[in-house]
Amino acid sequence: MAPPENLNIALQNRTGSSNVFAYITGLDLRNGNRPIFIQSDGRTVHSPPSPSQPGAALTVDVAIALGPPGNTVNAVIPKIAGGRIWFSVDAHLTFKVNPGPAIVEPSVTNPTDPNINISWSFAEFTFNDAQLFANISYVDFASVPVGMSLTNTSGRTQSVPGMPTSGFNTIVSELRAQAQRDGKPWDQLIYSYNGRPLRALSPNNLLVGNPNAWNNYWEPYVQQVWSRFTSQDLIVNTQAAAGNLHGRVANGQLTFPQAGSFSAPSARDIFSCSTGPFATGSNAARNAVIPRLAAAFNRSVLLDTDQTPNGSRPENYYKNATTNHYSRIVHSVQRDGRGYAFPYDDVVPDGGSDVAGTLFDGSPQLWTVTVGGG
DSSP: OOOOEEEEEEEOOOOSOOOOOOOEEEEEEETTEEEEEETTSSOOOEEEOOOOSSSSEESOOHHHHHHHHTTTTEEEEEEEEEEEEEEEEEEEEOOOOTTTTEEEEEOSTTTOOOTTTTTTEEEEEESSOOOOEEEEOOEEESSOOOOEEEEEETTTTTEEOOOOOOOOHHHHHHHHHHHHOOOOOGGGEEEEETTTEEEEHHHHHHHHHHHSSSSTTHHHHHHHHHHHTSOOOOOOOOSSTTOEEEEEEEEEEETTTEEEEEEOHHHHHHHHHHSGGGGSSHHHHHHHHHHHHHHHHTOTTTTTTTTTTTTTGGTTTOOSSOOOHHHHHHHHHHHSOOBSSSSTOOOOOOOOOSSOOOOEEEEEEEEEESOOOO
16 A cells, blocks of 8 residues: 555654744655745645745744643644654754755754754654655764654554653763763763753764864774684675675775775774765675674674674674764663664664664554653
């Protein structure tokens, strides 16, 4: 059964505030992928015109007020790609429009952004002719808890519960504790305003304002991995047409047939999953190895197994002292352990279950998205 033309969304306020707002943005698949907002009534589409100058203000109200704690507001959306549902607590978010048109979204790395001192979060989605696909994302930062469930036309419901109300405070405490343990800048991920933590940045986003934050954090671990696979093969299951590829280190390069050679990654390469050896490659085999190798580094499993991703399971992730502790902590506070904590967190072993907090269905009926964790 094909998805309906429009999708019903239930937006639930589970915070302790009566001053909570939702914003729905994305690209209108019925109208040439033009950027759109859903207006404050939760159903009217607004396609902003291209302004003559950057940073133009919106001319309509796109803040959907969620009402008091426990309240649910219903919204309806058309087919949207690259969508987000944003939530802000105790303040409105500011969106602007650049020529194109192009939407200027809230930023957690621009200190001059008008939203920098506001508490906000989002869920990501695409609703197209094939399905609704959605996830709760911590790739950029963690802040106000978001959860969701999806009921299809057959009555089947799947859910991603996200963090409890206390989840963000636990992340803050654990990042501070990790900084005490290893002396690394995990506590610098915490952004506070007036003494109150608002969000925890991903390690990659800390590099935007502090390019040397991680220096050689990963270097000893990478050297151990490179040493190990000098004398034995690393087997990467591409989970694609290339099948299993056997790689070995020689002359400082980890080389696979079809996928080519990979230099030793830096901290930036590992945390971003998109620079240096993990930049998009020249063929399908290489582009299948990249996410699986990047995920294995972030999860620190390459000293435990010679196969990835099939040689390890979630219970084995993040066990090494050198690991992506942000991702480890974020996963630890989710009610079911699932949440998208780094760019390739959707890599799973064959037959393994999702750890990235995704849900999808080809026949969605009601998508419920909650904010606050209550």
